[in-house]
Amino acid sequence: LEQLQQSQLRLVQNEKMSSLGQLVAGVAHEINNPVNFIHGNLSYLSEYAENLLSLIRLYQEECPRTSPRLQAAIADLDFEFLIADLPKILGSMRLGTERIREIVRSLRLFSRMDEAEKKQVDIHDGIDSTLLILQHRLKPKANQSEIQVKKHYAALPLVECYAGQLNQVFMNILVNAIDALEEAFRSAPGLEAAVRQKAWGVSSQPSTPQIHICTEQQGDRIVIRIRDNGPGICEDARRRLFDPFYTTKPVGAGTGLGLSISYQIITETHGGSLDCVSAPGQGAEFIIQIPVRMAA
Incomplete structure (x- = not known):
């Protein structure tokens, strides 16, 4: 009777782990798609941001004289800080998505529980x-x-x-x-x-x-x-x-x-x-x- 009980509990435990594997695999798949979309577009966003910043720098060099209204807007924006900080923000976002992709990969590896x-x-x-x-x-x-x-x-x-x-x-x-x-x-x-x-x-x-x-x-x-x-x-x-x-x-x-x-x-x-x-x-x-x- 004790052996039968042990076998039943082992079967229940194995079934739980198999269900967990299927759940983890499904969650990993659902996370992976949007993360890949974000990660793939971040490279384009970084390139576009750098092009826009380069254009603004060129504009500042070619047209140094600005109106008081534009000068006030630049001061309020803290433009120099924005130029320095934007690439850092994009870089941290890229690192974040890479970390999520690493976690998803690990979840997929771990979720092999349901493989027969x-x-x-x-x-x-x-x-x-x-x-x-x-x-x-x-x-x-x-x-x-x-x-x-x-x-x-x-x-x-x-x-x-x-x-x-x-x-x-x-x-x-x-x-x-x-x-x-x-x-x-x-x-x-x-x-x-x-x-x-x-x-x-x-x-x-x-x-x-x-x-x-x-x-x-x-x-x-x-x-x-x-x-x-x-x-x-x-x-x-x-x-x-x-x-x-x-x-x-x-x-x-x-x-x-x-x-x-x-x-x-x-x-x-x-x-x-x-x-x-x-x-x-x-x-x-x-x-x-x-x-x-x-x-x-």
Whole structure:
């Protein structure tokens, strides 16, 4: 009965992720069209603005004498500032649209969840798209410094996999790391140093929350390591991490299915392995190994 319940919950979770993938893909498409329109026209707008400014400069040189009314209008307009600021505004608009296009690209990569067929993909694209979606969780907050992400990417071949499912694994592991770092590094007013140090079980905690992501190829397998410098996990919790419904989070903060589903995706679907190395005070490292080519 328990196994049946686990299977049903996994099916529900997979269906939710598939629906999320379709939703994200649709939103990305709707955003992409108008952004491409704006981005494409900005180059013309910049060219037209520069031509108009050049014409005005030429007019000032050829006709230096102006009426008092025109002089007053130029003064009210702060024309010299306008000439200097307009290109900057257009440049910032171009950067803004490029940023939106980057986000849309990441959403499209991440939304591969609804793809049913295995494909050859760049693993780094999946990791980067997941990080971009989680960017708001990494930024500094009122009571916490920025979570730094250090990427150590090796040159990897394209990997045959179910890209959307792998992105779900990256998301689950990274969210767990961020949750642990947020809880451990939260600097609430009046929090005693001894209380903060207790979480690490050592004399002092690290000064900056960090996540390190390393990739490498070992023979016919790809290895992805995701490590944080949080308080770590005790041995009893580490052994149960991939058990369905097991969670160390408060009630309502987690289902206990994220790592269990991730383990199933890596081991059963991709024929790989997912392990966790951790100890109190030493952070946690998740090690993903998957074959470059999936078994037929």
